[in-house]
Amino acid sequence: MSFYGLIWRLLPGPTAVKVIEAAVLVFAVVAALFIWVFPQLAPYMPFNDTTVGS
Amino acid sequence: MRVVRGVAGLLGELLITLGVVLLLFVGWQLWWTDVVSDADAAQVVDTLTADFDDPDWVQPAHVKLGDAFAIVRIPRFGATFARPLYEGTTREVLQRGVGHYADTAMPGEVGNFAMAGHRTTYGKPFNRIAELKKDDVVLVETKSTWYVYRVTGHEIVAPTQVSVLLPVPNRPDAEPTEAVLTMTSCHPEFSARERYVVHASLDASYPHDQGVPADVLEVS
Numbered sequence: 001m002s003f004y005g006l007i008w009r010l011l012p013g014p015t016a017v018k019v020i021e022a023a024v025l026v027f028a029v030v031a032a033l034f035i036w037v038f039p040q041l042a043p044y045m046p047f048n049d050t051t052v053g054s
Numbered sequence: 055m056r057v058v059r060g061v062a063g064l065l066g067e068l069l070i071t072l073g074v075v076l077l078l079f080v081g082w083q084l085w086w087t088d089v090v091s092d093a094d095a096a097q098v099v100d101t102l103t104a105d106f107d108d109p110d111w112v113q114p115a116h117v118k119l120g121d122a123f124a125i126v127r128i129p130r131f132g133a134t135f136a137r138p139l140y141e142g143t144t145r146e147v148l149q150r151g152v153g154h155y156a157d158t159a160m161p162g163e164v165g166n167f168a169m170a171g172h173r174t175t176y177g178k179p180f181n182r183i184a185e186l187k188k189d190d191v192v193l194v195e196t197k198s199t200w201y202v203y204r205v206t207g208h209e210i211v212a213p214t215q216v217s218v219l220l221p222v223p224n225r226p227d228a229e230p231t232e233a234v235l236t237m238t239s240c241h242p243e244f245s246a247r248e249r250y251v252v253h254a255s256l257d258a259s260y261p262h263d264q265g266v267p268a269d270v271l272e273v274s
Contacts, residue, residue: 002063003067003068004067030078033078034086038078038079038083041079042083042087045083046245046246047174047240047243047244047245047246048172048175048176048240048246049213049240049246050148050171050173050180050249051148051155051170051213051238051249052170052211052219052238052249052251053213053214053216053219
């Protein structure tokens, strides 16, 4: 039972192609985190306040 | 036994994934936000510079919330340090440059012209705020004028101490007679526990087409 093992088996093609597909998947996940997920989380971080008041 | 091992394996994968995502978040916050904000700020400064040089471009009499209307230069932070000054201090604005507290004086005006900037992350315009010394220059460039403020001092206050923004900082009943500048950023670095506040006062102003004397830009 392994989540990443399952993905690896589901990827089509020979090993060389699988490596490229996996790299694309990783890139897509990191991009999604950078563009959508992390900007949503940042306001809750304790070091981003610079103003007085509010 | 196989089931236990399988579950443990899945849990292990999950924990490793969480760890990697946390590291990625740190990388995003400490590095990527700077990359994005620096590039954006440089582009806005270029646009403002071109606007200021364009004789047909008119600075709006009333600046809208979220609009960039001036360029902040601080020689102590480097000869090329220039950041756009936006109206307002919303999160969106502060991720792009320096923010002007909307209900405070405008550059050059009698009263307290107050601005906020990030000390860490998002291009960290005020990262080196604690290096500012007495008489250091803070230049504010608008379409019409170069305003030269000189640092008078600093204080470290609680985030709730809004009195630093008063027309005469920290003196609620005083009537302003002087044009002063107040800069706020977080303190200590990477914390929101306190605010680092720098006060400055207007030393001189020069018409924009005349430029600023070279010695103003020198750092002692």
